Amino acid sequence: MATVRPAICIDLRMPSAIYMRQIAKTASIIILCVVVIAIVDIVNVSRKEQRLSRSVKSIGGRTGSIPVWPFGTEYRVTLTAMPNDSQLEELTIANRLRGWVGIAFEDCDLSDTEVSRLLTALPDCHLFIVNGTGMIPFGSIRPEMGEPSNAPESRSRAFWQWKISRRDRVIANVIRHTPSGVRRISSHKRSLQPSIANWSFGFCVSESTRQTF
DSSP states (O other), X not given: OOOOOOOOOOOOSOHHHHHHHHHHHHHHHHHHHHHHHHHHHHHHHHHHHHHHHHHHHHHTXXXXXXXXXXXXXXXXXXXXXOOOHHHHHHHGGGGGSSEXXXXXXXXXXXXXXXXXXXXXXXXXXXXXXXXXXXXXXXXXXXXXXXXXXXXXXXXXXXXXXXXXXXXXXXXXXXXEEETTEEEEEEEEEEEOSSOOTTOOSSOEEESSSOOOO
């Protein structure tokens, strides 16, 4: 009685062709996943930006942004009034934005309590006060005098003002304002990240690194 041997199928295709098909299939799956993730991320970011825009509009302010997707966006918010409790609660959406968020209070007479509330509610944002003397970070304000912490006691108005160009490496000119006028103190190179050269909050913007007064 003859035994029946099972047939052996031999794939005569080149191994490299099989590998290429597998690689192409894997790459297609990866690309599809990246596209889906990107779409979801863009939708989420857009929703947060719309909430921020509505919040700022309700306070009577204005917003601007420089998108740098996917690393984040540079947001610039200008407010001319202190938000109330409900408005401040809505404004906290700024803490959840990916990127650099700067909020400037222009010509606002903020009390120590209001400054403390803003710092507590917006810990992930960069807060500034803008007045006739320039743009001052909240962290350098002395509540009892409303001046930069590095200002000498004998001077009533002294602040640091940076004259910024649109390049990453810029020449930063330190200016001191005194009752007798404006005097240049020093000049040195400084790298600014992120750039806020185009923000219209008391900054003097130059087109090149050649700085003049």
